[in-house]
Amino acid sequence: MGNCGTREEAAVVANAQVQQLHMFSLPAKSTSSDKKHNRSFSDVSDPSTPRNFEDSRKNALLYTNVIAFTLFELETITKSFRSDYVLGEGGFGTVYKGYIDENVRVGLKSLPVAVKVLNKDGLQGHREWLTEVNFLGQLRHPNLVKLIGYCCEDDHRLLVYEFMFRGSLENHLFRKTAVPLSWATRMMIALGAAKGLAFLHNAERPVIYRDFKTSNILLDSDYTAKLSDFGLAKAGPQGDETHVSTRVMGTYGYAAPEYVMTGHLTARSDVYSFGVVLLELLTGRRSVDKSRPSKEQSLVDWARPKLNDKRKLLQIIDPRLEDNYSDAAKICWQWHGLQIT
Secondary structure, rough: OOOOOOOHHHHHHOOOOOHHHHHOOOOOOOOHHOOOOOOOOOOOOOOOOOHHHHHHHHHOOOOOOHHHHHHHHHHHHOOOHHHHHHHEOOOOOEEEEEEEEEOOOOOOEEEEEEEEEEEOOOOOHHHHHHHHHHOOOOOOOOOOOEEEEEEEEEOOOEEEEOOOOOEEEHHHOOOOOOOOHHHHHHHHHHHHHHHHHHHHOOOOOOEEOOOOOOHEEEEEEOOOOEEEEOOEEEEEOOOOOOOOOOOOOOOOOOOOOHHHOOOEEHHHHHHHHHHHHHHHHOOOOOOOOOOOOOOHOOOOHHHHHHHOOOOHHHHOOHHHOOOOOHHHHHHHHHHHHOOOO
């Protein structure tokens, strides 16, 4: 089903430094739920992974800088996944806070972590879990969340990341109780996220992130932006290829219209999504907000007519900034490929 397992996709992970992914195989209880990925689009397919898990065994994929945890170890650091350790929930499942040190395993550095547990009945399945391990197991950049380790026991699938102290950009922008982000902080976050995307797009084998949105941009204690959740990431076009053909996956309001219409995936699809997030940073509005009047529910449709009018442009800036912004706004719109008269 879908386009998973092409020669090009397999090339993304072919040169990884590895030791253990031979253990990754579909659990005996695998059901059709693993094939259902409802990320706001009904026409979906499996992400970039080997065609089957025999391919993974043959590649012997095991990353030397990623730890293979046991389920018992992760139960220990989350106090058996206690409810008061929950950081959040999403399509993948529940995320818990934990702490690893030498009491868990000799030689481990003391470090707070986030443990993401695959919901066996959730919207994402083993393939998206494996995609995250494949990509984050070999990609390292200051603006990508660091994958510390994973767990694959029976039908249990878990991921262990560095803990991001300030949570998601989405919460800082849209929670009513959150202190408004300053203009300088918003621009720093935008720049960091852009650097993360540029790193992916300029890799030896380009990677298309495919799910760039505020909830997937996490912030550390210094508000450094890091991209997370690589379950939908896909190997990009190579050589003379202009695009990758794939069924549409992503989040409504962020996905590029041409990708939605054609299924042709390029780095420009991520750039469009970046532009939407930039609009959210500048306006303080969600990409899609059904609580607003019909003409204002789509942020792009509402903002687009105002972008070439300097007076109207200033009117759509987040009022919580209280005029605390500068001409840097013009630079931001130009990043989005827009002209200001």
